[in-house]
Amino acid sequence: MQDRAEATRNAVLHAAAELFSERGYAATSISDISERSGRTSGAIYFHYTNKEQLALALVDAHFSAWPSVIARHDATARPALEKLVGLSFAVARTFRDDVLVRAGARLWTERKSIDIEMPLPFVDWITTVERLLAQARAAGELAAQAEPSRDAPNLVAAFFGLHTLSDVLDDRMLIEDRLANFWLLLLPGLQADPAPRALLARAGGRVTTGHPARVPDGTER
Known part of the structure; x- marks a missing residue:
């Protein structure tokens, strides 16, 4: 279970990194990150409470x-x-x-x-x-x-x-x-x-x- 959670966190973080790097913060939505990562929005919010927390994790x-x-x-x-x-x-x-x-x-x-x-x-x-x-x-x-x-x-x-x-x-x-x-x-x-x-x-x-x-x-x- 822990490995699955870690895999989800990594997938979400890398997808967010690609999108933020390509488009910038304002032009990237949680829906975009969900589509790129193959994870649901619910899974993203489970690991990162909002888009700001995702940004902070990347910084x-x-x-x-x-x-x-x-x-x-x-x-x-x-x-x-x-x-x-x-x-x-x-x-x-x-x-x-x-x-x-x-x-x-x-x-x-x-x-x-x-x-x-x-x-x-x-x-x-x-x-x-x-x-x-x-x-x-x-x-x-x-x-x-x-x-x-x-x-x-x-x-x-x-x-x-x-x-x-x-x-x-x-x-x-x-x-x-x-x-x-x-x-x-x-x-x-x-x-x-x-x-x-x-x-x-x-x-x-x-x-x-x-x-x-x-x-x-x-x-x-």
């Missing part, structure tokens, strides 16, 4: 995805800047590939239309980036002009701005190329001994030519 799923990703990169023996760049690509791929994460991000941007309190974003990311930059400074990896407490919020803002751009222009299909070009621009100002392409390769990121990203039909974006 919570979005935020809960990150601690394990961060811990996995922290556990490596890589230098701190490599950890930071590697982490950025892991986050980018998760945004691209995980519908729960994408839905949670869209719902947070639509929070003013949802009558429920949501967690505060970005603060934990700023803390994580500042910590990695401080480690890089202590290890002699960071350029003299770089300042962890000043630069971390700017890096986080630029990173998530890049995601917004990629979401609009190419449905995040080109996010790895765009992120590689992002680091090719910024690493020369962050590394004590600039070698951005070598760092990208070691960190597991896509190393690009630096040319404009292209969508699959070959059109420059």
